[in-house]
Amino acid sequence: QVQLVQSGGGLVQAGGSLRLSCAASGSIFRINAMGWYRQAPGEQRDFIALVLSGGSTNLADSVKGRFTISRDNAANTVYLQMNSLKPEDTAVYYCYIDLRSGRSWGQGTQVTVSS
Numbered sequence: 001q002v003q004l005v006q007s008g009g010g011l012v013q014a015g016g017s018l019r020l021s022c023a024a025s026g027s028i029f030r031i032n033a034m035g036w037y038r039q040a041p042g043e044q045r046d047f048i049a050l051v052l053s054g055g056s057t058n059l060a061d062s063v064k065g066r067f068t069i070s071r072d073n074a075a076n077t078v079y080l081q082m083n084s085l086k087p088e089d090t091a092v093y094y095c096y097i098d099l100r101s102g103r104s105w106g107q108g109t110q111v112t113v114s115s
Helices: none
Strands: 002-007 010-013 018-026 031-039 045-052 055-058 067-072 077-082 091-099 103-106 108-115
Touching: 002 091, 002 103, 018 031, 018 108, 031 067, 031 077, 045 067, 045 077, 055 067, 077 091, 103 108
Parallel strands: 010 108
Antiparallel strands: 002 018, 018 077, 031 045, 031 091, 045 055, 067 077, 091 103, 091 108
16 A cells, blocks of 8 residues: 655745645555646646656646656655746645556645735
8 A cells, every 4th residue: 555645835926936745655666657636626637747767757738847846766755846836826736656556646735826
């Protein structure tokens, strides 16, 4: 069993920055990928970013140039650095981990960007 614990998030003004963290623990033998989704009220959960086991990354077009994903392999932790935040970035952000056994999700953390 895998547990994901998220931290970071909160309220920030437009143009500001936040950093989200997601630490995985438990039965972790091989991580295929870690990443982030977000879900705004009344909307579906959308892909934001991922980092593969080899270190390559992929980001949604809506956040390219503003968000950066990184990973600490030793700590099984993934980070999402969010810069130049916009009100439309307001959402609950969820981290995930992909293992051979399947995908597990974090508990979600609220990010609110005021205009």
